[in-house]
Amino acid sequence: MLKQFDDIRPRAVVRCRSAEDVAEAVGFARSHGIRCVVRSGGHSFAGYSTGAGMVIDVSGLHRIEVAGDVVRAGAGAQLVDLYDATLRHSLAVPTGWCPTVALGGLALGGGIGLETRKHGFTVDHVLSATLVLADGRTVTCDEHRHPDLYWAVRGGGGGNFGIAVEFAFRPVPVGDLLDYRLTWPWEDATAVVDAWQRWAPDAPDDLASVINIGVEDAGGGSAPDLTVAGVWHGEPAAGERLLRELTDRVGRAPASWSATVRDYRATIMDWFDCDGFTPAEAHLVGHNPAARIERYAFSVSRGGFFDSVVPAAGLKELLAAVTDRPFAGQRRDLNFIALGGAGNRVAPDATAFVHRGARFYAGYSADMDPVVPEHGPQAARAWIDGAFGTLSRWWSGRSYQNFMDSRLADWRRAYYGENLARLQRVKQRYDAERFFDFPQAI
Ligand SMILES: Cc1cc2nc3c(=O)[nH]c(=O)nc-3n(C[C@H](O)[C@H](O)[C@H](O)COP(=O)(O)OP(=O)(O)OC[C@H]3O[C@@H](n4cnc5c(N)ncnc54)[C@H](O)[C@@H]3O)c2cc1C
Structure with a gap:
């Protein structure tokens, strides 16, 4: 999103289309001793989704499916497309007010937007998350499976425990x-x-x-x-x-x-600063031929x-x-x-x-x-x-x-407060060797 990080030149950018692609990229990076970071929407204010090693780009994992009272979305799905898909069913997943932010970063760290006071943060609507771990395994965590990981991915922040490939959300009904x-x-x-x-x-x-x-x-x-x-x-x-x-x-x-x-659709497009845009237009130039938003x-x-x-x-x-x-x-x-x-x-x-x-x-x-x-x-x-x-x-x-x-001094306490020690234990359990690392990683 921000051109200020463009002079960082990764050794490779791996554009993934499936969880299998992600696992293969992780395996390759591990076996060659290459550091890697993950990128979904590229909106990290600190530039933590790029680096000198390998960037594993999951923006291609953007499938969205609304089935009854569950919304499944790939980590690369962007907010404008999520709203577009769910509003057809008069539903929304509470997220944020930037159309091109992706779920990969947003849903792991919080998610503040128009529905936060009424329905809670994005993390409060995550029913499950599927991640590729540092050892190449793909696991789904929820209330019953890997509950410690499920706890950690709802606020622990992007880039820490594994590469999220898909989320299931509990949406909320919306009207005018x-x-x-x-x-x-x-x-x-x-x-x-x-x-x-x-x-x-x-x-x-x-x-x-x-x-x-x-x-x-x-x-x-x-x-x-x-x-x-x-x-x-x-x-x-x-x-x-x-x-x-x-x-x-x-x-x-x-x-x-x-x-x-x-109506909800017109309102959210206005909050996206995309009044009168089609969903296809509300993307960064280069994302699709109709996209109109400049970086x-x-x-x-x-x-x-x-x-x-x-x-x-x-x-x-x-x-x-x-x-x-x-x-x-x-x-x-x-x-x-x-x-x-x-x-x-x-x-x-x-x-x-x-x-x-x-x-x-x-x-x-x-x-x-x-x-x-x-x-x-x-x-x-x-x-x-x-x-x-x-x-x-x-x-x-x-x-x-x-x-x-x-530039935040005591960032661990500032981001995680009294949850820090438990997050560090989860990090130790799922990524003891710190395969996933960046300057403010847990
Ligand atoms: C213009 C702008 C508007 C914003 N508006 C809002 C808003 O309205 N509400 C709000 O709550 N936040 C907002 N944010 C903040 C946003 O939620 C975070 O920047 C978020 O991390 C972006 O996610 P991303 O996938 O787009 O970015 P990325 O840069 O791709 O990722 C951000 C971090 O998460 C990691 N990460 C990315 N994908 C994955 C993945 N699949 N698995 C594991 N880790 C991953 C990256 O390595 C990086 O550390 C905004 C940011 C910007 C720049």
Whole structure:
């Protein structure tokens, strides 16, 4: 997805079409002492799905089958195709809002999206996973078969225990949604974020809500835009009442307000930033002849989970960081994603996904596209490290293992918390020789 890792040149890229191909590639790599990493959708923020050895690419394992109340999908299936297939049956597997992310990475590490507060994280819907292990065996784990592996693959993160080739999911029924978008001027930002952080995480499960604070060019001079957006899965009038509750709490009228009932397919395509696209078009250029999404030149992001309300003084610091160290040619964002609801009613040790007490996730990102200015990457990293330093005065110390951050100091604790020791035991059991390894491998 990100062009910034293109200068890493693997010795070989093995494009697999079946679990047998994957097992053969693993056997070849083992017998020749070649290090290998696996790639499904190629969206690792830290570039951990490429390397100097062998890349085992499972994007060709993308078959999706909806049979009654079970959805089976290959690890290479991308989110737009998963939604397309399941929505034909008025079903969805709760995943995320990027069309080209693949299940291989997403479903092993968590999965946050429009259905998280109502139905839980993607990992909460995994009924079974089939993996090719380091010794070449193909095993299916579920509640009864390899239960320790089944526990670990639901949050342990990609690239750790084996190569996932297929998942079975429990989908959820879906219907029309109230799709809403409210904006406020930048000077109201502290009041909006303060009201939102007390409102969204405690709202009924039917609410999905994010705040985006974005500045198109961080060269200075233009104020960031502030949008509160999301969906309401319940009865529209109740959703509108809840939105009015937010605006009352903010105490300042929004500059714009839209709340429209839309069918699920149109809504998710809009959230994919693919409004009006066909599913075939909502792929990266090169994936198929119709694909229209271009790969990004450069992106860096850092963030973490928040377990409690941030005082207004802290919010002011978080917001001020957005415009700190101006640099022309960078797009900057600060996003808040509301959690709570169904995802937090699962015990932190029921699956390897430990982040069950978070009220919200907040993260900064800097993007440059299509032009990366001279000194752009250093400037973006310097800015984001400063902003992250501010954020880490207020966060819970926990970070999302699907937003891998190569500069995170205590990443083991941050991604896995009290589940770390058990994950290390599972790693020892299934991959004692660390055949599957990368800088932030368990
Ligand atoms: C633009 C963008 C938008 C995103 N949006 C969301 C979102 O809405 N919600 C959300 O929760 N996350 C989101 N993410 C994060 C995403 O979930 C992770 O980056 C995820 O790891 C990507 O999976 P992938 O298969 O596409 O990536 P890859 O780069 O292929 O894989 C990511 C990691 O998993 C490993 N891996 C990949 N496939 C397998 C496999 N089959 N078996 C074992 N290990 C494997 C890789 O080796 C690598 O370490 C987003 C990321 C990006 C870049």
